[in-house]
Amino acid sequence: xxxxxxxxxxxxxxxTLLGLGGKGAFELLRPxxxxxxxxxxxxxxGVVRWAMVVNMRKMDDDTAKKCAAACHRVHNVPNFxxxxxxxxxxxxxxxxxxxxxxIWPEHFHNAFPGEEHPHMPExxxxxxxxxxxxxxxxxxxxxxCPTKATFRREDGIVxxxxxxxxxxxxxxxxxxxxxxxxxWKDPRPYITDTYPGYPTREIGMVEKCTFCAERLAQNxxxxxxxxxxxxxxxxxxNDERSQVRATLKRYFSIRRxxxxxxxxxxxxxx
Amino acid sequence: xxxxxxxxxxxxxxxxxxxxxIFALGFLFYLRQLQVGLSITGMGRDVSWxxxxxxxxxxxxxxxxxxxxxxxxxxxxxxxxxxxxxLGEFLAVAAVxxxxxxxxxxxxxxDRVMNVFKYPTPNSVMFWDIIVLNGYLLLNIVIGWNVLxxxxxxxxxxxxxxxxxxxxIPWAVSIHTVTAFLYAGLPGRGYWLTAIMAPRFLSSAFAxxxxxxxxxxxxxxxxxxxxxxKEQIQSLAKVVTYxxxxxxxxxxxxxxxxxxxxxxxxxxxxxxxxxxxAGKSRLVPFMWFSIVGMTVTAILLTNPKLRRNENTLAMxxxxxxxxxxxxxxxxLMTGGFVPNPMEKVTEYAPTxxxxxxxxxxxxxxxxxxxxxxxxxxxxxxxxxx
Numbered sequence: 001x002x003x004x005x006x007x008x009x010x011x012x013x014x015x016t017l018l019g020l021g022g023k024g025a026f027e028l029l030r031p032x033x034x035x036x037x038x039x040x041x042x043x044x045x046g047v048v049r050w051a052m053v054v055n056m057r058k059m060d061d062d063t064a065k066k067c068a069a070a071c072h073r074v075h076n077v078p079n080f081x082x083x084x085x086x087x088x089x090x091x092x093x094x095x096x097x098x099x100x101x102x103i104w105p106e107h108f109h110n111a112f113p114g115e116e117h118p119h120m121p122e123x124x125x126x127x128x129x130x131x132x133x134x135x136x137x138x139x140x141x142x143x144x145c146p147t148k149a150t151f152r153r154e155d156g157i158v159x160x161x162x163x164x165x166x167x168x169x170x171x172x173x174x175x176x177x178x179x180x181x182x183x184w185k186d187p188r189p190y191i192t193d194t195y196p197g198y199p200t201r202e203i204g205m206v207e208k209c210t211f212c213a214e215r216l217a218q219n220x221x222x223x224x225x226x227x228x229x230x231x232x233x234x235x236x237x238n239d240e241r242s243q244v245r246a247t248l249k250r251y252f253s254i255r256r257x258x259x260x261x262x263x264x265x266x267x268x269x270x
Numbered sequence: 271x272x273x274x275x276x277x278x279x280x281x282x283x284x285x286x287x288x289x290x291x292i293f294a295l296g297f298l299f300y301l302r303q304l305q306v307g308l309s310i311t312g313m314g315r316d317v318s319w320x321x322x323x324x325x326x327x328x329x330x331x332x333x334x335x336x337x338x339x340x341x342x343x344x345x346x347x348x349x350x351x352x353x354x355x356x357l358g359e360f361l362a363v364a365a366v367x368x369x370x371x372x373x374x375x376x377x378x379x380x381d382r383v384m385n386v387f388k389y390p391t392p393n394s395v396m397f398w399d400i401i402v403l404n405g406y407l408l409l410n411i412v413i414g415w416n417v418l419x420x421x422x423x424x425x426x427x428x429x430x431x432x433x434x435x436x437x438x439i440p441w442a443v444s445i446h447t448v449t450a451f452l453y454a455g456l457p458g459r460g461y462w463l464t465a466i467m468a469p470r471f472l473s474s475a476f477a478x479x480x481x482x483x484x485x486x487x488x489x490x491x492x493x494x495x496x497x498x499x500k501e502q503i504q505s506l507a508k509v510v511t512y513x514x515x516x517x518x519x520x521x522x523x524x525x526x527x528x529x530x531x532x533x534x535x536x537x538x539x540x541x542x543x544x545x546x547x548a549g550k551s552r553l554v555p556f557m558w559f560s561i562v563g564m565t566v567t568a569i570l571l572t573n574p575k576l577r578r579n580e581n582t583l584a585m586x587x588x589x590x591x592x593x594x595x596x597x598x599x600x601x602l603m604t605g606g607f608v609p610n611p612m613e614k615v616t617e618y619a620p621t622x623x624x625x626x627x628x629x630x631x632x633x634x635x636x637x638x639x640x641x642x643x644x645x646x647x648x649x650x651x652x653x654x655x
Contacts, residue, residue, distance in 0.1 A: 165378075
């Protein structure tokens with residue numbers, strides 16, 4: 001008994017085909033999965049929903065710089081303007097093109113294009129609005145990623161598997177906030193002090209702010225929040241007693257490009 | 271039949287050698303890109319898709335346009351196109367080959383390309399684009415090859431081939447529609463966020479693709495003993511005329527909505543392309559040449575005299591190819607990314623290595639095209655003799 005070679009190849013081939021097609025079909029027939037990544041989630045009991053409030057009343061250039069520096073240091077974000085070896089120096093326009101940014105300051109009219117008007121307080125125009133990934137409830141980057149390398153966690157964090165990313169940059173086109181960076185160039189020669197607690201990256205993949213998922217796992221606040229002297233408030237939006245909820249209740253806040261329906265979870269008090 | 275591609279005139283070998291040389295040059299630069307990353311290109315954090323994806327988009331259109339010879343032949347029994355369907359299908363094969371290569375070349379991590387199949391993600395339009403493109407490639411290879419084989423042995427093609435040909439008609443429309451959906455569903459990119467993008471893609475495809483096919487038919491007639499036929503070329507010319515007119519019409523539909531509504535998110539991109547923004551205006555002369563040239567060409571094409579004269583027709587087809595290429599190959603990508611989400615203006619221009627890699631992929635496509643056309647034409651010549 002047994003099967004001959006031909007028969008074996010036939011069965012093996014067919015089952016491979018079915019296996020491959022089957023997975024795709026399964027995904028297709030599980031609409032819950034797709035919906036989960038597309039629709040805003042209602043607040044559920046006992047579920048954490050991380051969010052950040054940027055209190056511009058307490059923000060100044062120095063604080064903004066400290067926040068960005070703290071984040072970029074603990075995440076090994078390269079600074080292309082400061083190579084380890086002077087012979088790797090790059091001209092400024094190239095630095096702008098390759099730049100990797102997780103959190104960075106912009107003026108009001110860049111942070112909230114179209115919202116500025118000539119009669120607003122002069123000082124507001126020049127405040128450093130810290131921009132970062134909004135960890136949207138309905139993130140377009142997750143929707144467009146062809147490998148689920150970008151995904152939304154239960155706690156609302158939009159995270160990335162940098163080992164899965166194929167570098168197609170669909171997410172960069174999809175993100176309406178410019179929050180995503182691509183490794184155009186090997187970042188390692190541009191990291192002055194490599195921080196041992198976080199991996200450095202290679203060329204060819206996308207990265208962004210993760211709300212410090214790795215620090216949250218150790219019950220630590222995000223690095224930028226720690227460095228912000230109270231200008232950044234971080235916490236659980238589903239917890240009534242949390243500081244973010246108290247701050248949002250007390251002050252009026254705005255968010256970036258809400259009309260696009262991504263439901264951003266970084267709030268700005270102006 | 272493949273043996274037909276192996277023997278030919280000296281000129282044929284020369285053409286192959288030149289194309290292979292250009293491809294090899296591009297490949298060398300691609301090896302360099304693998305080493306140093308996409309910093310070898312002119313792209314950056316603001317304009318994160320450039321020349322590669324633009325060529326991909328344009329060529330999906332060329333591939334889809336094969337339907338313009340397949341549809342009249344199979345659905346309307348327009349016998350005259352029987353002579354040129356094979357040329358249309360093989361053009362599609364070459365075009366999709368280039369599309370797939372351009373996507374691969376654009377990837378930051380081509381070594382991880384299999385992740386797309388390992389983790390299939392139906393909510394990503396790219397997932398569907400990969401399915402429809404590869405399906406279309408397969409369809410055209412199978413249909414083209416089998417029909418040619420049957421023609422060679424003077425037997426009617428099997429029924430299932432006819433069935434596949436019917437399938438290939440809506441499939442052709444799907445490849446360019448899905449490719450448009452890659453862009454048209456992104457919330458923050460005003461230039462792309464328009465329902466007319468897929469129709470516009472199709473109209474420009476049905477203008478550019480048949481134009482290229484007309485030029486190829488003229489070349490085939492000039493350099494081989496096979497004549498694709500005067501009537502066939504004239505019928506294609508009518509397709510080009512209508513498609514170009516519709517394409518211009520769609521463009522002005524878009525312009526009306528954008529500028530009458532006065533919504534800045536949509537207007538700024540057009541302002542950058544046609545007038546310049548924040549003192550940056552690199553693409554302005556190209557875009558004006560494209561839209562004015564396309565409009566004038568469309569009007570000239572409506573004149574039967576200019577169409578019937580194959581010399582003027584060839585020139586007009588050349589203009590259609592050039593102007594649609596500027597629109598889709600230069601304007602579409604950069605226009606979508608400028609200004610960026612913070613309304614800052616960073617311009618884009620391809621670098622020399624990037625251009626050489628691009629030309630290398632085109633050479634690969636034309637190499638495939640030359641080999642396939644050689645087979646097709648040899649069979650046709652053999653039948654005539």
